[in-house]
Amino acid sequence: MKLKITDRDITCLYYLFLICAFCSFGSELYEKFFIAKRTMDLSSFYTFLFFALLTRYYYAIVYLLIKLEGINQQERQRQLDREKELENKEL
Structure with a gap:
């Protein structure tokens, strides 16, 4: 059985990954400035951004x-x- 992927699915996945990427970036910024975290771990941001580029x-x-x-x-x-x-x- 072959999986059929439509343009709509790809567009939806692209925006979903971008939303996840920027939500993770926003949570890291929140932790950095309001919880006084010393470093920012952007690995989840880069992972979601990579998947967004793959779908793009x-x-x-x-x-x-x-x-x-x-x-x-x-x-x-x-x-x-x-x-x-x-x-x-x-x-």
Whole structure:
């Protein structure tokens, strides 16, 4: 069963990850200024931001993966043809 992802789903995920990223950033700012925390741990902010960028460029990533798969199949076919030629030469 193939998962069907629509543009609406991708847009929803993009905004969801951005909201989560900025909420985590806001909570770190709150802790920094009102709870007197010395350092800010922005790992959750960067994680959500990374996922937002992945969803933003989903179609570009899928396009690159399809191109890489095509290149891989061509290379595999060329390798099989080369092995077949070597077998024919040996006979």
